[in-house]
Amino acid sequence: MSHDEVNSGTDEQITLLEMRGIEKRFPGIIALQQVSFGVKAGEVHCLLGQNGAGKSTLIKVLAGVHQPNDGEILLDGRQIRFSSPDDAIKAGIGTMYQELDLVESLTVAQNIFLGHEKSRGGFSSHKAEQVEAAKLLGRLGHQEISPSMEVGELSAAGQQIVSMARALSREVRLIIMDEPSAVLDSEEVRNLFETVRALTASGVAVIYISHRLEEIRVIGDRITVLKDGRAVASNLEVSQTSNGELITHMTGRTISNVFPPVVSLLDGTPDILQVEELVIAPGQEPLSFNVRAGEVLGLAGLVGSGRSEILAAIYGSTKPVSxxxxxxxxxxxxxxxxxxxxxxxxxxxEERKSQALLLDDTLISNFTLASIGRYGTAGFTSGKNEYQVSMEQIGKLELRPADPTREARTLSGGNQQKIVLGRWLSHGCKVLLLDEPTRGVDVGARSEIYQLISELSRAGIAIIVVSSELEEVLGLSHQVLVVSENRIVHRGMAAELSEHQILDLVMEGTTL
Structure with a gap:
């Protein structure tokens, strides 16, 4: 069944939930200002906005995590107040957060039913939970995930699937999905969309948050755009609104060229990085390639194809076989x-929050982490030098507010990614490995990161980019290596490849 067939009656559907004039203030910050938002039964209402626009605060108000300072929430036309997340859950509102709140030491089934355990005779029934968990995972197209596995053993994508199953384990009338596809490959995204369509066909309302505009076109009915805590555009029909209009609403400016021109490389440009006969796992084919000064090499492939493992072996965070x-x-x-x-x-x-950032430390500490030995003498660091370097990076990266003493966790996803890039800029890198550099980053910050990558290329830095978004790989790179099952199945110039060709290659694992 097509999306249009599923949602053809949107205009006749009743409004399930309304938020009117919502305001939320924190000390020194007005996070939401007179925001009104509504979702109809059986529709997918997409919520867009740059990082820091207020999307997370709005859904946390709806999920009972935050209480608004002003405004009202109506469910079925009746005013309701959620004093806690449990109140929202009891009202039939399920939430899938971008930052997963799973317990890694518990099994898949235990995580799915955490807080509403299956019981018999007053005791928790693990068998019943595993049976029901298997059904939910099958519904999502992931029968291969065992309900008895510990969540900590799963990949990031696998944990996202468990989070989805957890949200679906309750009788929901409205489900909020915050960047649900961020760590999913193309087949998993298709399964996700089928699940969303099944939910809306049964009358469940979906609030869908994503930075991927093409996803919005496939799955969405209406769009509301937030900017600086305000709803700057409401109830836009997906079919009647261009990407250019959405970008203008989100950023307040037109971004006509998302990818800057790829820097031309002169004949004879020297190799900076040489990878020779690298075997990253027993029994795998050896990998060999070079990256020249100023060259951007893209690695394209599905999640789990070996892209991240190649970067880890090059960087030395894992030891190759040979x-x-x-x-x-x-x-x-x-x-x-x-x-x-x-x-x-x-x-x-790929996972900047857990693998790259000191979230509870200052921007100063994060910027200078890789070069701490440079900022002092006789074993002592110089706070003055660190502060100066951090202020220079804040200026180059256009971070706002320009306060190097802020904790890293207080920044948006796009600005956190800039901090990681800034760390290596201050270190003076010759080779930069970027794994999903724009994951969870809004369109405005993406454009800035793309421009930064272009500037690094012009400065002669050899760059490898891994991205699940083929448009990104092709738009940034000089040359592309297509990876499948830890091996290179094709090499080609980015200008001579299309997204369709790359998809054929990664799905078939064969050469052109």
């Missing part, structure tokens, strides 16, 4: 990230 990595001809010690950093290599990992 092979050699060189920076400017100097051989690096295998499995030593310290040696890689000393040689001028930097890594922006």
């Amino acid at each position: 092979g050699v990595v060189r920076v400017e001809g100097k051989k690096l010690r295998p499995g030593s990230a310290v040696a890689a950093v000393k040689a001028g290599m930097g890594l922006c990992p």
Whole structure:
């Protein structure tokens, strides 16, 4: 059944929930200002906005995490107040947060039914939970995930699927999905959309938050755009609103060229990074490739294809089975990230919050983490030097407010990614490895990050970009390596490849 067939009666559907004149203030900050928003039974209402626009605050008000300072919430036309998340859950509102709140030491089934455990005779029934969990996972197209597995053993994508199953384990009338596809591959996204369509066909309302505008076109009915805590556009029909209009609403400006022109490389430009016969897992084919000064090399492939593992082996955060990595001809010690950093290599990992940032530390600490030895003498650091370097990076990266003493966790996703990039800029990298550099980043910040990558390329830095978004790989790169099952199945110039060709290659695992 097509999306249009499922949602053809949107105009006749009743309004399930309304938020009127919602205001939310925190000390020194007005997070939401007179925001009104509504969702109809059986529709997908998309909520867009840059990081920091107020989307997370709005859904937390709706989920009972925050209480509004002003305004009202109506469910079925009756005013209601959620004093806690439990109140919202009891009203039939389920929430899938972008930052997963799973317990890694518990099983998949235990996480899915956490807080509303299945019981018999007053005791928790693990068998009943596992049976029901298997049904929910099957509904999402993931029968391969065992309900008895510990969540900590799953990939980021697998944990996202568990979070979805957890939200669906209750009788929901409205489900909020915050960036649900961020760590999913194309097939998993298709399964997600089928689940959403089944939900809306049964009358469930969906609030869908995503930075991927093409996703919105596939799954959405209406759109509301937030900017600076206000609803700057409401109830836009997806079919009648262009991407350009949405970007203008979100940013307040027109972004006509999302990708800057790829920097031209002169003949004879030297290799900076050499990867020779690298075997990242037993029984795998060896990988060999070079990256020239100023070149951007894209790695394209599905989640789990080996892209991130290749970066980890190059950087030394994992030790390869065999092979050699060189920076400017100097051989690096295998499995030593310290040696890689000393040689001028930097890594922006896929999971920036858990793998790259000191969330409870200041921007100063985060910017200078890779170069701490430079900012002092006789074993003591110089706060003055660190502050000066941090202020320089804040200026280059256009972070606002320009306060290097802020904690990293207080910044939006886009600004947090800029901090990780800024760390390596202050370190003076020769090679930069970027794993999903714009995941969870809004369209305005994406444009700024793309421009920054272009500037780094012009400065002669060798760059490898891993991205699940093929448009991004093709738009940023000089050359593309298509990866499937830890092997390179095709090499080609980005200008000579299309998204369709790459998808054929990664799905078939064969060469052109």
